[in-house]
Amino acid sequence: MINYYKTFFILNEEDRGFKEGENPLGYVKIEAREGKGRLNCHVSNLKCQNLKYKLYIMKVDEQNIVPFSLGYINLKGREGELQKHFDPSNVGGTGISIEHFNVAAVLVDSSFEDNIICPLAAYKDKKIEWRNKLKRSFNTGSLLKKENTIIERKDNGVIDNKETSIKDNKKTSIKDNKETSAKDNKEINEKAIKFEKEKNDKDIEVEKNLTEKYEKLIFKNEIKYEGAKLKETEFDIKTEDVRDKDVETKENYFKKLEEQFHQIFKKIKPFRVERKDYRWWQIINPVDLNNIFYRFNIKVPVLFNPLVIMAHFKYKHMIVGLYEDKKKNLRYVVCGIPSLYWVDEKPFGEMCRWAQVEGDKPRYGAFGYWLIYINPATGRILSNN
Structure with a gap:
């Protein structure tokens, strides 16, 4: 169990053409304490006309990728927010701990799996190629439609988590969130975790x-x-x-x-x-x-x-x-x-x-x-x- 972990991803513009006024920017704050994890995302200056954006965090190395979709960013005007809670020791049922995720990306929701458009992205240590790996992941497991397929670390095999329920917090998985995340955010607020503010x-x-x-x-x-x-x-x-x-x-x-x-x-x-x-x-x-x-x-x-x-x-x-x-x-x-x-x-x-x-x-x-x-x-x- 993770006693404490905290990190920030500062999102910067990658694919152009999605700014509203000034250049788009944002951050992802991840905090875990005593086995409970919380993620907060905030973005600014993204176009919102008929566009939806999803937030992904990914564990990427030279060969493999483990993507985890946190759902849709709730946009109001030029500002957008997303809050999620997760199991920091087993993020999205992947079996991987939160500190190993090294890429955060905001993707434009698209029905074309080969068309990965990323207005904002951030990297934990260094910039690493992830798009081609994510395309292969989408093509292999239809990740955009199911949003609960993962690539296993050991054998790179694909596990279909069709029976996983979003209501089962212990087996946290991704919901096919075609609707705005306002309802999810309401549930999140009701389950809000109180973190201590003192530093250790x-x-x-x-x-x-x-x-x-x-x-x-x-x-x-x-x-x-x-x-x-x-x-x-x-x-x-x-x-x-x-x-x-x-x-x-x-x-x-x-x-x-x-x-x-x-x-x-x-x-x-x-x-x-x-x-x-x-x-x-x-x-x-x-x-x-x-x-x-x-x-x-x-x-x-x-x-x-x-x-x-x-x-x-x-x-x-x-x-x-x-x-x-x-x-x-x-x-x-x-x-x-x-x-x-x-x-x-x-x-x-x-x-x-x-x-x-x-x-x-x-x-x-x-x-x-x-x-x-x-x-x-x-x-x-x-x-x-």
């Missing part, structure tokens, strides 16, 4: 792998804040003591950092109540912020956190600020992750503090930002205890 060592390890992947990708190409004042951790206090020896250098450093923010980003006032010790800028492209961090030697993997990636994808922006207390000689970089209070997950657990756009009292569903304070000298996120 396994969470960190999985997200570390994702961080390394996005590091390679990204370099290529006034309000009353909740809680007491920031409590510095021991390493932050030591760092401040060292840097206080050259206050002028420190001030110049922040001045240059502010100039960079002002040159590249739009200065904003995100909160109804303005505070003089904070200055804020809006981030449309996180790559620009990451490049500034890199140039100023601020080594913090904030932008590679999967929940930060999801928040930026959902709200199309984030904010960055500078906090300065000249009397105490404290200067921090502040990143604000857009969120709805207690609707979206905290991207950094208890290290975040909530700043609501309107109103002092936190309110369920209110829009605001989870703030994290970064010591630029160490790249460490300050504790909020």
Whole structure:
């Protein structure tokens, strides 16, 4: 049984001709805990006129493929969503564990089995050829019609799961879902799994792998804040003591950092109540912020956190600020992750503090930002205890 597993697929455009306005994009979030699995898919900017899209996840190697169809994506306007629950140790009755699936693809539903059209796809480690293998799978087992045929790993034989029932959760299989997935989504909500939000060592390890992947990708190409004042951790206090020896250098450093923010980003006032010790800028492209961090030697993997990636994808922006207390000689970089209070997950657990756009009292569903304070000298996120 899988105790914990979490991964993200960031969907990018493959076959062109299906965009509505901007380029299509999306993500697939997969999470498994204590033998229960949950998948969330979100897509944007896909044409929806007389078109239906299915989500597949696949285990692909050099010779074989094991595809699993999760059903139709429910499109509303330019946005589409799909939620599914599954057995992470035996995905779709394939006998294969969820961590072995390395491709996610959004396919256009078509009656022609040889015509595989893929507007969006994502790869776990590296790009791998899967289309010809999937065609053979479709031709061998009529997967498009039955949606419950699988290729066995041992002998590549085809097993016809005609007797498998969709109601049997222990033998999870694929339903021939010619209808919109709204009814399925209702059932999913009724069976929703409550996952703990606190991170453990396994969470960190999985997200570390994702961080390394996005590091390679990204370099290529006034309000009353909740809680007491920031409590510095021991390493932050030591760092401040060292840097206080050259206050002028420190001030110049922040001045240059502010100039960079002002040159590249739009200065904003995100909160109804303005505070003089904070200055804020809006981030449309996180790559620009990451490049500034890199140039100023601020080594913090904030932008590679999967929940930060999801928040930026959902709200199309984030904010960055500078906090300065000249009397105490404290200067921090502040990143604000857009969120709805207690609707979206905290991207950094208890290290975040909530700043609501309107109103002092936190309110369920209110829009605001989870703030994290970064010591630029160490790249460490300050504790909020």
